[in-house]
Amino acid sequence: MVLAGPSAVGKSTVVRELRRRVPELVFSVSATTRAPRPGEVDGVDYHFVGDDGFQRMIDGDELLEWAEIHGGLQRSGTPAAPIREALADGRPVLLEIDLAGVRQVRESSPDARFVFLAPPSWEDLVSRLTGRGTEDPSVVARRLETARTELAAQDEFDHVVVNDSVDRAVEELVSLLIGPG
Numbered sequence: 001m002v003l004a005g006p007s008a009v010g011k012s013t014v015v016r017e018l019r020r021r022v023p024e025l026v027f028s029v030s031a032t033t034r035a036p037r038p039g040e041v042d043g044v045d046y047h048f049v050g051d052d053g054f055q056r057m058i059d060g061d062e063l064l065e066w067a068e069i070h071g072g073l074q075r076s077g078t079p080a081a082p083i084r085e086a087l088a089d090g091r092p093v094l095l096e097i098d099l100a101g102v103r104q105v106r107e108s109s110p111d112a113r114f115v116f117l118a119p120p121s122w123e124d125l126v127s128r129l130t131g132r133g134t135e136d137p138s139v140v141a142r143r144l145e146t147a148r149t150e151l152a153a154q155d156e157f158d159h160v161v162v163n164d165s166v167d168r169a170v171e172e173l174v175s176l177l178i179g180p181g
């Protein structure tokens with residue numbers, strides 16, 4: 001399953017809960033050029049590989065997909081090998097990626113299912129992003145610009161899940177992943 005949605009809608013929050021609820025789930029750890037936020041751990045939240053490391057992964061054809069995020073603020077991509085291994089073992093796999101990545105995976109993996117995590121309202125999204133306090137105002141503005149494009153692309157997805165409450169959204173995602181309990 002592929003999960004996408006605008007910055008600060010709560011993707012990482014619901015994914016953390018999903019991983020707790022579905023222990024067999026293989027969550028793809030992306031590679032990124034951006035620096036870790038406080039509390040983020042290398043190899044857990046991301047592989048923080050820097051520009052050179054990321055370029056080596058592209059050159060080595062190691063990524064299933066990758067994209068320039070938020071108008072080139074950073075590059076992030078999905079290492080292909082762990083995904084292929086998990087699918088070969090028949091385990092459920094979750095990617096959390098941006099819209100450009102979604103479009104690439106749709107081409108390469110037509111069987112994948114795509115879920116858009118939506119905010120209850122634009123105002124909620126802005127207050128989650130500013131309330132998180134991890135980006136300076138210019139980066140907040142870039143992320144909100146991307147968010148408008150992403151929100152306009154919801155129709156491209158198989159399912160839209162509104163993150164009004166983490167528990168309720170996770171419940172819906174679990175049922176999409178493994179069926180109703």
Ligand SMILES: Nc1ncnc2c1ncn2[C@@H]1O[C@H](COP(=O)(O)OP(=O)(O)OP(=O)(O)O)[C@@H](O)[C@H]1O
Pocket residue numbers: 005006007008009010011012013014128129131132163164165166
């Ligand atoms: N249902 C919810 N209700 C209220 N606040 C929420 C909810 N879900 C997440 N949040 C809060 O919103 C903020 C953004 O969440 P999170 O970092 O998980 O978003 P994200 O989609 O992963 O963002 P990004 O794409 O920028 O990494 C956090 O402060 C989180 O605690």
Ligand SMILES: Nc1nc2c(ncn2[C@@H]2O[C@H](COP(=O)(O)O)[C@@H](O)[C@H]2O)c(=O)[nH]1
Pocket residue numbers: 004005006007011030031034065066067069076077078096097098099100101102
């Ligand atoms: N195409 C990809 N997009 C990715 C990947 N990993 C994360 N992302 C997306 O980046 C933005 C910003 O994330 P942040 O952690 O800097 O806030 C968000 O939309 C993610 O979904 C990836 O491997 N490929």
